[in-house]
Amino acid sequence: MTLRLHDTATREVRDFVPLEEGKAGIYVCGLTVQSEPHVGHVRSAVNFDVLRRWLTASGYQVTFIRNVTDIDDKILVKSAEQGRPWFNLAYDMHRELTRALDSINVLPPTYEPAATGHVPEILDLIDRLIKAGHAYAAEDGSGDVYFDVRSWPQYGELTRQRVEDMEPAGDADPRGKRDPRDFALWKGWKKDSEPATAAWPSPYGPGRPGWHIECSAMAGKYLGKAFDIHGGGVDLRFPHHENEQAQSRAADDPFASYWLHNAWITTAGEKMSKSLGNSLLVPEVLKRVRGIELRFYMVSAHYRSHVEFSFEALEEAAKSFQRIENYLARAAEALGREVPSGGALCAEFTEAMDDDLGTPAAVAVIHDVVREGNKLLTDGDPEALSGNAASVRAMLAILGLDPADPAWGATSRGDDKLTGVVDALVRGLLEERERARLEKDWARADAIRDQIKAAGIEVEDTPTGPKWSV
RNA sequence: GGUGGGUUGGCCGAGAGGCGAGGCAACGGACUGCAAAUCCGUGUACACGGGUUCAAAUCCCGUACCCACCUCCA
Known part of the structure; x- marks a missing residue:
């Protein structure tokens, strides 16, 4: 090839x-x-x-x-x-x-x-x-x-x-x-x-x-x-x-x-140099999405295709990327360690990239592997899961989209110190909610969840207990 | 006038003669106390008109519309 x-x-x-x-x-x-x-x-x-x-x-x-x-x-x-x-x-x-x-x-x-x-x-x-x-x-x-x-x-x-x-x-x-x-x-x-x-x-x-x-x-x-x-x-x-x-x-x-x-x-169908306003300057756009999401948006289209920029499409791409990112985060948690780097590249991925940098097809391959990985997450084969997640990470890295790349700094997954602080604060509320749930006091449990949500934090219940994310 | 590119489902965005890329949204199902996340399923899309072919989004001809470049724009 x-x-x-x-x-x-x-x-x-x-x-x-x-x-x-x-x-x-x-x-x-x-x-x-x-x-x-x-x-x-x-x-x-x-x-x-x-x-x-x-x-x-x-x-x-x-x-x-x-x-x-x-x-x-x-x-x-x-x-x-x-x-x-x-x-x-x-x-x-x-x-x-x-x-x-x-x-x-x-x-x-x-x-x-x-x-x-x-x-x-x-x-x-x-x-x-x-x-x-x-x-x-x-x-x-x-x-x-x-x-x-x-x-x-x-x-x-x-x-x-x-x-x-x-x-x-x-x-x-x-x-x-x-x-x-x-x-x-x-x-x-x-x-x-x-x-x-x-x-x-x-x-x-x-x-x-x-x-x-x-x-x-x-x-x-x-x-x-x-x-x-x-x-x-x-x-x-x-x-x-x-x-x-x-x-x-x-x-x-x-x-x-x-x-x-x-x-x-x-x-608006015109090249950007003609457009007025500074809303499309990079720092302005990065107020709406993270750098890694902006990059994903760009990589999702072929380099020789025109892209009609819109914040709607950009935010949609951000969601799409978060699906991949969430998978890696959940895999790391399930494995109890960081997803290994240097995983295997899928043959379809290599083929897509070799074909005039077919990044849209390459991204589709990543989504397919993520779907497989999400299944492994419930099937619980750590060996296979590790290989799958490492593969996802390796393919993302080729596109410059590895969430664990230090280049993204603290913007990607949040600052560790701050995470600790928030965790300490949220944990008490979550424990209270768990008690309410054990008592089947759903109204109270939901009220606590809403209270946390009002602060901008989402709560998910998982088989291993509740999790929060910003 | 010359040169090059485009028009794909609700949206974004691939593909380039036969098998519905992928994502987002929507709907149904599984799971859940309810959610969320995840998985499974659901679409009869290829600007228009002709043609070639057993078979066309894909090739050919024509039409419409859009975009870029033609001397200091990525």
């Missing part, structure tokens, strides 16, 4: 064959750190985190690079509006992003390079492109350097478009361009409108990197001239990824073998 992935370049699901056996190099376009991340932004990170975890679980040694773009037009404009330095805005938003990703258990990448830290590498690549005859310095004195689209016959190959059908690039005044579709590799410093801190010295005069060049330069630096997988959101296919590929290949770097693109989360 081999992993198969949907490659945007070939538009088909095909076997994953790494360049080097047992190793996988992945480059994912992260965010332009210009504003707070919303749920749409983090979907991409979750999707590729699942890819990374699955490759790792499949025995690959994974190098995972996810960049941040920390200098660009929008950052300059927004920081100017907010009256603070652009680097402060970028840094703050970068920290917000990290916080958001931590809260949904997205593993830190192997490395997270930033555009501003790689100006020499970028200039080196531009130099190679100019020498190869695929780039030129603008003749209008702007200090811009452009990629010469007409010099690269394969331009458009990734997205199957003909240059003639494309609209002109609006990234600079077209006067300095040989063809309106040429795009900027280097943007000359505009003295009158841009801060001096946003310019770096170069052979073409002070300026800053164009949008696409950084990814080519950084992928080359950390993953090599050829690497396995390049990922990002669908919107990046064109122009960003098309341009990256053109730049790198024109400089004689083979670049990515596979291109993966995740679909959108939309609201």
Whole structure:
């Protein structure tokens, strides 16, 4: 059984064959750190985190690079509006992003390079492109350097478009361009409108990197001239990824073998960047559900399917996940110890994941195993129960959803100290209720239960006595 | 104009020629003092119109509607 992935370049699901056996190099376009991340932004990170975890679980040694773009037009404009330095805005938003990703258990990448830290590498690549005859310095004195689209016959190959059908690039005044579709590799410093801190010295005069060049330069630096997988959101296919590929290949770097693109989360049928309001910012959403539940919601849909975000669907997913979580908790209690990690993965699960990361089918497998486990819970075969629960836990871990993962901190199962305190308080009431039940004083028993419930605590009667949960 | 994707039951969301993924909700049953949890069961879903086929949600043709990208959006 081999992993198969949907490659945007070939538009088909095909076997994953790494360049080097047992190793996988992945480059994912992260965010332009210009504003707070919303749920749409983090979907991409979750999707590729699942890819990374699955490759790792499949025995690959994974190098995972996810960049941040920390200098660009929008950052300059927004920081100017907010009256603070652009680097402060970028840094703050970068920290917000990290916080958001931590809260949904997205593993830190192997490395997270930033555009501003790689100006020499970028200039080196531009130099190679100019020498190869695929780039030129603008003749209008702007200090811009452009990629010469007409010099690269394969331009458009990734997205199957003909240059003639494309609209002109609006990234600079077209006067300095040989063809309106040429795009900027280097943007000359505009003295009158841009801060001096946003310019770096170069052979073409002070300026800053164009949008696409950084990814080519950084992928080359950390993953090599050829690497396995390049990922990002669908919107990046064109122009960003098309341009990256053109730049790198024109400089004689083979670049990515596979291109993966995740679909959108939309609201009201529109992409989130168009939506107003901040109710979909990650910290806001996490006021409604826990991080692990948000992640489950995202993993429940295939990464190439559009998701229409709604709080109703999110809360439904949370309930669905709680069913799994409750099973693990009850299994641990029945076993009298923690559910072991490193359990076996079901063949159906592996098959689903190998088939272009079929997380919806993988989740269905987990539900099936949970149902089996719930039966074992009453049948009482500890050996089988332990194996079953460990299997559930292992499969959840692949999806980054293991409730026992310390990454979830205290948010997942509550703080132990507090649990002890509440238990002490509730236990007295429960004992009183048990006495009432023995006397068949149902009215009193129910009154106590209602009283506890009013405090936000649910009581369940089990064969081994009453249990409470928040 | 060019390129790509979509429309599945009350809802979410898979599948991609034959066998009803899974979840949520609902209903019935078991268990329970009653609940809760859990288990068992209950659905004649695939935008519309044609066609191909023994067999179509799945393939083909057409129609409608929706979405994304076409140069600094995940």
